[in-house]
Amino acid sequence: xxxxxxxxxxxNLPESFYTDPLFKSHFQRLARLAVIRRRSWKTPEEIEDDxxxxxxxxxxxxPTLHDELLAKAKRLQFIGHINNxxxxxxxxxxxxxxxxxxxxxxxxxxxxxxxxxxxxGLRQVSRHHIAMRQGPxxxxxxxxxxxxxxxxxxxxGFGGIGQRLSELLAPFQCTVRTFDPFLPEPVAAKFGxxxxxxxxxxxxxxxxxxxxxxxxxxxxxxxxxxxAALQKHAVLVNVGRSMLIDMPALAERLKHDDLIAMLxxxxxxxxxxxxxxxxxxxxxxxxxxxxxxxxxxxRILTMLADDCEAxxxxxxxxxxxxxxxxxxxAG
Numbered sequence: 506x507x508x509x510x511x512x513x514x515x516x517n518l519p520e521s522f523y524t525d526p527l528f529k530s531h532f533q534r535l536a537r538l539a540v541i542r543r544r545s546w547k548t549p550e551e552i553e554d555d556x557x558x559x560x561x562x563x564x565x566x567x568p569t570l571h572d573e574l575l576a577k578a579k580r581l582q583f584i585g586h587i588n589n590x591x592x593x594x595x596x597x598x599x600x601x602x603x604x605x606x607x608x609x610x611x612x613x614x615x616x617x618x619x620x621x622x623x624x625x626g627l628r629q630v631s632r633h634h635i636a637m638r639q640g641p642x643x644x645x646x647x648x649x650x651x652x653x654x655x656x657x658x659x660x661x662g663f664g665g666i667g668q669r670l671s672e673l674l675a676p677f678q679c680t681v682r683t684f685d686p687f688l689p690e691p692v693a694a695k696f697g698x699x700x701x702x703x704x705x706x707x708x709x710x711x712x713x714x715x716x717x718x719x720x721x722x723x724x725x726x727x728x729x730x731x732x733a734a735l736q737k738h739a740v741l742v743n744v745g746r747s748m749l750i751d752m753p754a755l756a757e758r759l760k761h762d763d764l765i766a767m768l769x770x771x772x773x774x775x776x777x778x779x780x781x782x783x784x785x786x787x788x789x790x791x792x793x794x795x796x797x798x799x800x801x802x803x804r805i806l807t808m809l810a811d812d813c814e815a816x817x818x819x820x821x822x823x824x825x826x827x828x829x830x831x832x833x834x835a836g
Contacts, residue, residue: 511538511539511540512540512561513542513559513560513580514535514539514542514561514562514563515541515542515555515559515561515563516541516542516543516544516562517545517562517565517568518563518564518587520545522802525799527802527803528803531806531807531810534810535813538817539561539817542558547567547568548568549568549569549574552568553577556577556581557577557578557579557580559578559580560580560582560583561582561813563584563585563586563806563809563810563813564585565586565587566586566589566590566593566836569593570584570593570596571593571596572599572600575596576600582603583604583605583813583816584603584605585604585605585809585812585813585824586606587606587805587809588606588608589604589608590834590835591720591831591834591835591836592836593836594606594826594834604825604826605808605809605813605816605824605826606824607805607809607824609664609665609808610802610807611666611797611801611805612664612668612669612796613801614795614796614797614798615744615796616670616672616673616716617673618744618795619666619670619714619742620670620673622742622767622791623653623712623714623742625767626712626740626765626767626789627651627712627740628650628652629647631789632786632789633647653674653679653712654677654678655677655678656679656711656712657679657710657711657712659684659706659713659714660681660714660716661683661703661706661714661716661717661727662683662684662685662716662717662723662745663683663688663692663696664685664688664716664717664718664833666716666745667683667685667698667716668692671697671698674697675697681696681697681698682698682699682700682709682710683698683699683700683701683706684700684701684706703731704731704734708734708736711740712740712742713735713739713740713741713742714743715742715744715749717749718835719745719746719835720832720833720834723745723746723749724749725748725750726750727750727751728751729754732751732754732758733758737763737764738763738764739765740765740766740767741764741766743767743768743769743770744769744795746770746835747771747772748772748835752772756781756782756785759785762786764787765788765789766782766785766787766788767789767791768789768791769791769794770793771793776792808824809824812825
């Protein structure tokens with residue numbers, strides 16, 4: 506849509522985005538091509554008037570823009586999402602909107618967190634820390650404490666996170682297997698991984714990392730059967746979504762103390778105070794912190810700004826969402 510007149514651009518993001526100096530340049534950049542409104546609406550009713558005003562929107566996945574609301578937004582042509590949900594993405598594409606989505610901007614940070622949790626689980630760093638805080642600590646080796654170098658690693662889901670993690674693992678000379686039914690085999694080979702069936706990956710991996718897309722099709726990829734097949738004293742890392750795992754079945758396996766779990770995500774967040782996972786000594790928890798750090802959001806805003814500029818200038822968008830991408834989106 507080539508144009509010399511400034512477009513109308515609505516940002517609908519948490520207030521902190523507008524006050525953090527890290528993001529100032531992103532708003533300044535887009536102010537050169539747009540008249541900008543900054544809002545933090547949480548409901549469809551709140552956003553309606555601003556949506557009707559807008560040619561373009563940059564937002565999270567909320568509030569939900571349903572068909573009726575989108576039909577009122579006659580000017581709207583471009584939407585850039587930090588994250589999206591499938592029902593809203595379908596509605597936006599039905600309207601013929603140019604939709605971009607930048608969740609891959611989380612991938613570098615999530616991959617780093619996965620590596621950190623792998624090392625923590627294998628070397629028992631958190632366990633040592635807790636013991637030295639509480640005392641008395643053991644100055645001898647814990648059972649099953651081992652290094653990462655040379656280990657067999659399985660990565661479930663080989664999108665942006667899995668690919669970056671494979672790159673980070675290169676110096677450790679691990680044997681990397683991956684399961685991803687949507688991935689062309691040459692892509693896995695490019696990153697030094699071998700594609701295998703899920704059960705083969707589970708049975709042959711000393712460390713299993715879950716980073717598959719948060720989609721309906723991926724629900725309980727790690728079910729009771731798969732959890733039972735994990736090697737004794739394997740390290741299971743989940744930096745994807747809790748829906749990838751049958752969490753009650755995982756809790757049962759963990760009670761046997763022959764598995765180490767490193768969990769960043771849970772069925773209910775915040776995690777209940779009385780959750781069994783808080784009490785299991787072979788389970789280490791972080792409060793969904795893998796991706797949501799400032800560098801991730803700066804990267805994501807850059808991606809969406811790139812696509813907004815490309816759309817405004819009639820050029821191809823790098824992060825365009827298409828119908829082929831819908832299976833990788835939850836909701």
